[in-house]
Amino acid sequence: MLLKGLDERGFVFYTNQQSRKADDLAANPYCALVFPWHAMERQVRVEGVVEKVASDEVDAYFASRPRGSQLGAWASQQSQPVESREELDLQYTSYERQWPDGTEISTPYFWGGYRIRPEAFEFWQGRTGRLHDRLAYRRTSSSSWELVRLQP
Numbered sequence: 001m002l003l004k005g006l007d008e009r010g011f012v013f014y015t016n017q018q019s020r021k022a023d024d025l026a027a028n029p030y031c032a033l034v035f036p037w038h039a040m041e042r043q044v045r046v047e048g049v050v051e052k053v054a055s056d057e058v059d060a061y062f063a064s065r066p067r068g069s070q071l072g073a074w075a076s077q078q079s080q081p082v083e084s085r086e087e088l089d090l091q092y093t094s095y096e097r098q099w100p101d102g103t104e105i106s107t108p109y110f111w112g113g114y115r116i117r118p119e120a121f122e123f124w125q126g127r128t129g130r131l132h133d134r135l136a137y138r139r140t141s142s143s144s145w146e147l148v149r150l151q152p
Contacts, residue, residue, distance in 0.1 A: 001013050001015070001021070003033070004061065004113075005061075009115060009117065010048065010115045010116050010117040010118055011033060011046065011048075011115065011116045011118070012053060012057075012113055012114070012115050012116075013113065013114055013116075014053075014058065014061060014062070014111070014112065014113040014114075015078065015111070015112070015113075015114070016073070016076065016077070016078035016079075016108075016110055016111055017110050017111060017112045018077070018078070018110045019078040019079040020078075020079040021078075021079070025050050025114060029049055029050045029051070030047070030048070030049055030050070031047070031048070031050055031116060032045055032046065032047045032048075033045070033046040033116060034046075041125065041126025041127075042123075042124065042125050042126070043123075043124045044121065044122070044123055044124070045120075045121070045122040045124070046116065046118050046120070046121055047118070047119055047120040047121075047122075048116045048117045048118040048119045048120070049116070049117050049119065050114050050115070050116050050117075051114070051115050051117065052112055052113065052114060052115075053112060053113030053114060053115050055112075057113060058107060058111070058112050058113045059107050061113065062107040062111065063104075063107075067101075067105065070105040071092055071095045071096060071099070071105065072092065073108055073111050074095045074105070074108050075088065075091040075092040075094075075095050076088070076091075118139070119138070119139045120136060120137065120138045120139065121136070121137045122134060122135070122136045122137075122150070123135045123136075127152075130152055131152055132152040133149075133152075134149065134150035134151070134152060135147060135148075135149055135150070136148045136149075136150050
């Protein structure tokens with residue numbers, strides 16, 4: 001997954017909504033993101049609930065993508081088996097013909113975005129002897145944040 005946005009509402013990414021990832025999120029809308037910095041022995045983990053992004057926001061993002069990425073979104077049935085690379089290339093070529101250079105490519109009906117609304121952040125710092133620092137911020141029922149130090 002490639003993170004494409006962040007604001008006060010949460011973390012946003014876009015994908016084919018008929019993919020395995022989308023199926024997993026439909027079955028369990030609670031997920032986590034991890035941002036590792038291995039060389040520095042640090043990471044941030046974000047946990048939260050996923051919701052779909054509004055269609056106008058999806059359309060605006062899709063329109064901002066490079067043309068090749070737009071065509072690729074139409075051509076790929078993400079996570080589904082494909083017989084050969086040639087089959088995938090033929091799909092792509094058929095969409096190139098459908099939308100010649102200079103024409104606007106519409107957002108695929110099966111493509112959309114998800115926003116992860118954070119409920120917890122954990123900041124991890126590696127330390128000697130595996131006595132790592134772990135600081136967790138958790139959203140409380142009053143929508144404030146509680147800080148807890150976790151054992152490694």
